[in-house]
Amino acid sequence: MIAHLQRATGTAALIPALYGQDNPRHRLRPRLIAADYRGADKQPPLLGDPQEVLGGGVLDAPALRIGSRAPEQPVWMCSVRSDPRRPDLTDAQWADVARRLVSATGLAPRGDPDGCRWAAIRMLDRSVHIVGTVVREDGSVRSTYRDAFHMQTECNRIAADLGHLTRPVPSVTTAKDCPVPGPWITINLEPSGGVVAKGAGDDLTAALLKHAGFRQIEDWYGRRHRLPSTTAAADRAAIATHAAEMLRAARYRVDLDPKLDTDPLTGRTSRHAPGTASEQILQLTDRIRNTAEFEEFAAVLDELLDPDGGILDRVHDALEAASEQATDLDPDQFVLSDHFNVASDFITAAQGELGEALDEVQRDRSHQASAHTTLAGAPYSAAATRAARTLSPAVATRGVNAAVPLAPTPPAGPGPATRPTGRAR
Numbered sequence: 001m002i003a004h005l006q007r008a009t010g011t012a013a014l015i016p017a018l019y020g021q022d023n024p025r026h027r028l029r030p031r032l033i034a035a036d037y038r039g040a041d042k043q044p045p046l047l048g049d050p051q052e053v054l055g056g057g058v059l060d061a062p063a064l065r066i067g068s069r070a071p072e073q074p075v076w077m078c079s080v081r082s083d084p085r086r087p088d089l090t091d092a093q094w095a096d097v098a099r100r101l102v103s104a105t106g107l108a109p110r111g112d113p114d115g116c117r118w119a120a121i122r123m124l125d126r127s128v129h130i131v132g133t134v135v136r137e138d139g140s141v142r143s144t145y146r147d148a149f150h151m152q153t154e155c156n157r158i159a160a161d162l163g164h165l166t167r168p169v170p171s172v173t174t175a176k177d178c179p180v181p182g183p184w185i186t187i188n189l190e191p192s193g194g195v196v197a198k199g200a201g202d203d204l205t206a207a208l209l210k211h212a213g214f215r216q217i218e219d220w221y222g223r224r225h226r227l228p229s230t231t232a233a234a235d236r237a238a239i240a241t242h243a244a245e246m247l248r249a250a251r252y253r254v255d256l257d258p259k260l261d262t263d264p265l266t267g268r269t270s271r272h273a274p275g276t277a278s279e280q281i282l283q284l285t286d287r288i289r290n291t292a293e294f295e296e297f298a299a300v301l302d303e304l305l306d307p308d309g310g311i312l313d314r315v316h317d318a319l320e321a322a323s324e325q326a327t328d329l330d331p332d333q334f335v336l337s338d339h340f341n342v343a344s345d346f347i348t349a350a351q352g353e354l355g356e357a358l359d360e361v362q363r364d365r366s367h368q369a370s371a372h373t374t375l376a377g378a379p380y381s382a383a384a385t386r387a388a389r390t391l392s393p394a395v396a397t398r399g400v401n402a403a404v405p406l407a408p409t410p411p412a413g414p415g416p417a418t419r420p421t422g423r424a425r
Helices: 011-019 051-055 061-069 091-105 147-161 203-212 233-249 264-271 277-289 294-305 311-329 334-376 378-390 393-398
Strands: 002-008 031-036 075-081 118-122 127-133 184-189 195-198 215-219 222-226 253-256
Touching (some): 002 011, 002 147, 011 051, 011 127, 075 147, 091 118, 091 127, 184 233, 195 233, 203 215, 203 222, 203 233, 294 311, 311 334
Parallel strands (some): 184 253
Antiparallel strands (some): 002 075, 031 118, 118 127
């Protein structure tokens, strides 16, 4: 089950996308399956045609009520797709999925009367669209930070509850309960010549080891990973070193057998030819590790996370192209096409999660730039303060430019003292 988050300026802008083309033969018939309008004066129906909900402004009302304090895109939309290899869910099941997702993200927590308004709309098979607003009933604007992460985590739990996942989803722990760095992972060279990795108990480590070339084995000894016996002896050390580098980059503690620890640069060039996509990504990784200033760090991250031409965006386009090409070459390969399509949705979810991280980096860069400008002007301010201290008391009192000559002070006499015309501040 995959979730994809989007934002919009108003719910009326979603009507053309949800209802399809103007041709009646190709028009879609979306239906409302669940909704919660909170404290709305007018309560539209919870089932049926969503045209009244989207066009009537019932979801937009909280944002319009707070005026200029509302964000530019107050409409929050989440599209959820289920596994095409599994039976489709009923409307009642999809409605329950929508309620769980809006509660997990904090959009509309259970028992919170001031939560955000939302509506669940079905348009196609194996999917549902959840449309809501980020403005709560009490007028506050809900933060959408890490919504993509919480949404996908809850989707995995729902898929596990429905029996769509073969492995149970690990429970979510807080940062206090989860030690950082992660558990020890050992990669050893056995006397028989085989290379075995042990301690990879979660799905992330398993995916990284599989990407490096290891095969997963599960028997009475538990889960472990081994290089195929057909792997050339010259490549075993390079593959093991590459796997250790990826695991360490993911903040896992890795104990690599010294016999398998090769020069990273040597192993890298032997596995990745210069100029290839792999080599470019590795170079970008090195640039991230070698950044000395936050501004340089933000610039390199922009190349990776830019939604218009960044590396993640290119990977998403490549997976979508692979999905289309699979069915073009063989129309019966629709399952393989769906695999690539689901993977591209994962990249989209990652972009949604990392988009706000890039914005945060850009804001920090602007903050540091303004702080640097302030510090650059500090010597001038200090010099001006020192110069002011050297002026005569009259100049400092009257605030007059030192370059302008002052009128001579009359000699003191027996007459009454004259009050100065200026007021000391």
